[in-house]
Amino acid sequence: MRSIIQCQKPEVIQSHFGIGLNTWVKLREGKAIRHSVAQRLLQRLQRDAVI
Secondary structure (H helix, E strand, C coil), X not given: CCCXXXXXXXXXXXXXXXXXXXXXXXXXXXCCCCHHHHHHHHHHHHHCCCC
């Protein structure tokens, strides 16, 4: 996901992945995120054919 975006500004992360900055930081650090957020993120990535 990091390679997809040009910068890590909150508005860029939100527009590309539909997640907030706090969730982005947790993912980068390998920490757990809410199940519902993970499902929504996976659906968005699949829809955009990123994964």
